[in-house]
Amino acid sequence: MQVVIIGAGISGLATAFLLEQEARAKGRQLSLTVLEEEPHVGGKIRSLRNDEGYLCEWGPNGFLDGKPATLDLCRQLEVAEELVRSNDNARRRFIYALDRLHQVPENAVAFLRSGLLSPVAKVRMAAEIAIPARRGGEDESLADFCRRRLGRQALDRLVGPMVSGIFAGDPESMSLQSCFPRIHQLEEEYGGLFRAMLRLARQRRAERRSGQAVASASGPAGVLTSFSNGLQQLTDRLHQVLADHVQVSAKVVGLEPAGTKFNLQLADGRQFTADAVVSAVPAYSFASLVKGFDQPMADLLGQIPYASLQVACFGYRRQRIAHNLNGFGYLVARPNAMPLLGTLWDSSIFPQRAPKDSVLLRSMLGGATHPEVAEWDNDRVVSETRSALRQTMGIDVQPDFVQIFRHRQAIPQYLVGHGKRLQDLQQHSARYPGLFFTGNAFFGIGLNDCVSAAQRTASAILSSNSGRPVE
Secondary structure (H helix, E strand, C coil): CEEEEECCEHHHHHHHHHHHHHHHHHCCCCEEEEECCCCCCECCCCEEECCCCCEEECCCCCEECCCHHHHHHHHHCCCHHHEEECCHHHHCEEEEECCEEEECCCCHHHHHHCCCCCHHHHHHHHHHHHCCCCCCCCCCEHHHHHHHHCCHHHHHHHHHHHHHHHHCCCCCCEEHHHHCHHHHHHHHHHCCHHHHHHHHHHHHHHHHHCCCCCCCCCCCCCCEEEECCCCHHHHHHHHHHCHHHEECCCCEEEEEEECCEEEEEECCCCEEEECEEEECCCHHHHHHHHCCCCHHHHHHHHCCCEEEEEEEEEEEEHHHCCCCCCCCEEEECCCCCCCEEEEECHHHHCCCCCCCCEEEEEEEEECCCCHHHHHCCHHHHHHHHHHHHHHHHCCCCCCCEEEEEEEEEEEECCECCHHHHHHHHHHHHCCCCCEEECCCCCCCCCHHHHHHHHHHHHHHHHHCCCCCECC
16 A cells, blocks of 8 residues: 655654554555655754754644643654653743733632632623523634623633634634534533533542542643653654655645546656555645645635744843743733734743753744734844833843744634534545545644544544545
C-alpha cells in the first residue's frame, strides 16, 4: 500500500508515525512518503533559542496532559522522560479589565470576592441555573450562548477573552458546538451548566465511594506540558524517526484521482502515485489542489477561514520590571480598542525560557477582531506592543530583546455551521476512496486534538476504503 501524506507539521508527522506503527503491528506492508513544501518540518511548531538564551515559541507553547494522546505519542517516541510541566503558579490566570489585571477566580469564594464582574453580573450568572435549556440542536454562536445563559458581562470579561486566547477568534461568529462541544453537551443532557456541575459533583461523590470515577463538568484539563528546549523537540524527534520517509522543499502543485489511485505532481517536476493521500495542510492549501477535480469540495474547504496573528517576544532584565509576573499571563477583556489579545509570561511558565536574571514576555496581537494588524510592519508591532504593555502592566522601558513572528492565516476559525460544513465535506470526499483529511481545521485546534485526529486517520487508512475527514 502506497501512502502519501501532504504536510509535515505535527498532524502529518504524527499520522505518518502512528500509521507506520499500526501497520507494523498488523503485519501490513506499507510504502510511506511525507511531502513538505517548506525547507523544515514542524509546521507552526518552532522553538528558537538565541545566543543570549531566550527561547521563543513561534507557535504553540505546550499541551495539556489531562488527555492521553500527546503523552502516549511521547512515550512511543521515548521522549516522555524529557517532558517539563509548567510552574504551579502558572495556574494563576489574569484578565485585563476596568484598567487593571484581575486574577481569574478559581473557586466560588474567589468568584464572590473578585472585582472582575459587577455584583449584578454575578447575580445574573447565578441565575443560569433557572434558565431553561435551548432545544432543537441548532448551532449557535459562543456569544449568543453566553448572553443567553450567563449574561453580557460574563461574555465580555470571561468568555470573550478565552475565545481570543484559544482561537484568536470573535465569539460573535464562533460555533459553540464545534469550539466547545462539551459545553453544548452539558446543556443538552442536564439542562444547564450549573445543573450539570451539581449533578456531576453528586455522581463523583458516589463514584468515589464505590471506587470509580466520573468526568468533571469541564472535561479533562491537566497541566500545561512542554520540553526544556521547547515544543520543537517533539517534531524533531518525529522527523528523526521518520527521516527516510520525509522530503522537505517538496511542494505538491497537482493532485488528481486516477481510477483507484491518485497522481501527485510536485513543483520540481517529480510525480508520485498513491493508493491513499492524506491532507495534513491547512484547509485553504488543500482546496487549491482539489479544485481541479472537485470544485464544490474546494469551496467547502475554502469556507474555513483563518485568523492572522502577530507575536511579539520581549525580553527584559528582571530588575527593570516591577511586576511580580507570578502567573501564566493575561487576556484582554472586550470591548477594547487595543489590538493586544493577551500576553504570556513565558519565563514564569517554564524554566530556561530566558537568561539568568531576565524574563520573557510573549504578546499576541490581531486575530479575527483586529485583522488590520496582519498588515503592520515590525516597527508598528513593537510600538503597539510597548504601548499595550505600558497600559496593562505599567512596563515603560525598552526591551533588551525583541523577536517578532508573523502568522498569516494562523488559526482556523470554527464559525457557526462548522459541523454542517464538515458533514458536507465528508459526503464529497467519500466519492474518492483513499482521500483523507486531518489537521486542526476540522475537529479541534489543540495539540492533543491534532494527535488524536492523526491516530484516527492512521487507523482509518488501514481499515477503511472510503476517504473522508475522520471524526
